[in-house]
Amino acid sequence: xxxxxQSPSNKVTEKGKDVELxxxxxxxxxxxxxxxxxxGQGLEFLIYFQGNSAPDKSGLPSDRxxxxxxxxxxxTLTIQRTQQEDSAVYLCASSPGLAGNTGxxxxxxxxxxxxx
Amino acid sequence: AQSVAQPEDQVNVAExxxxxxxxxxxxxxxxxxxxxxxxPNRGLQFLLKYITGDNxxxxxxxxxxxxxxxxxxFHLKKPSALVSDSALYFCAVRLNTGGFKTIFGxxxxxFVKA
Numbered sequence: 001x002x003x004x005x006q007s008p009s010n011k012v013t014e015k016g017k018d019v020e021l022x023x024x025x026x027x028x029x030x031x032x033x034x035x036x037x038x039x040g041q042g043l044e045f046l047i048y049f050q051g052n053s054a055p056d057k058s059g060l061p062s063d064r065x066x067x068x069x070x071x072x073x074x075x076t077l078t079i080q081r082t083q084q085e086d087s088a089v090y091l092c093a094s095s096p097g098l099a100g101n102t103g104x105x106x107x108x109x110x111x112x113x114x115x116x
Numbered sequence: 117a118q119s120v121a122q123p124e125d126q127v128n129v130a131e132x133x134x135x136x137x138x139x140x141x142x143x144x145x146x147x148x149x150x151x152x153x154x155x156p157n158r159g160l161q162f163l164l165k166y167i168t169g170d171n172x173x174x175x176x177x178x179x180x181x182x183x184x185x186x187x188x189x190f191h192l193k194k195p196s197a198l199v200s201d202s203a204l205y206f207c208a209v210r211l212n213t214g215g216f217k218t219i220f221g222x223x224x225x226x227f228v229k230a
Contacts, residue, residue, distance in 0.1 A: 105160075
């Protein structure tokens with residue numbers, strides 16, 4: 001697509017429920033990143049994909065968080081048994097593959113998650 | 117630990133005056149350095165980057181940044197601020213060892229007063 005697309009843009013859920021957040025990167029971009037931005041906080045790195053593999057998942061806060069990417073394109077971030085501290089904006093970004101990667105990331109507009 | 121620091125939570129400047137938003141980093145190797153801007157309720161937009169070469173890089177909207185290797189700094193500057201520059205600014209570093217993870221500073225909110 002023309003830009004990075006994230007859905008849903010807003011999600012309100014009850015504590016204990018599972019949620020799935022989706023990211024559709026720019027066509028042809030092989031690198032994909034998930035970040036979390038909490039109110040008044042900076043960007044917290046969660047996980048990075050190169051193709052379908054995740055060389056760095058060191059930022060996932062707990063085993064309730066998981067992410068996958070299929071077909072080298074769409075990625076899904078899943079949060080199980082949500083907690084109130086999971087409330088944040090989840091940002092996805094993509095960038096071209098290694099050969100043409102000059103480093104800048106292209107961000108989606110984020111998915112705002114509110115856990116009641 | 118590898119990190120990016122933005123020592124100011126907020127910078128206030130009058131319209132027409134020069135502005136500086138500070139960034140320092142602590143990483144190994146030769147990282148790529150970036151500035152991004154976030155307007156309210158929007159995703160982040162790329163402003164400029166330093167990879168190699170001239171220490172002064174120019175980017176979008178009249179912004180520039182100066183790379184200083186000895187001080188491990190990459191401060192964002194603009195000669196004459198506009199009210200429309202008011203936003204949240206993030207410094208970022210792409211680690212070029214063991215993968216291509218990009219880490220961000222905590223962000224600095226810029227207020228430009230008319």
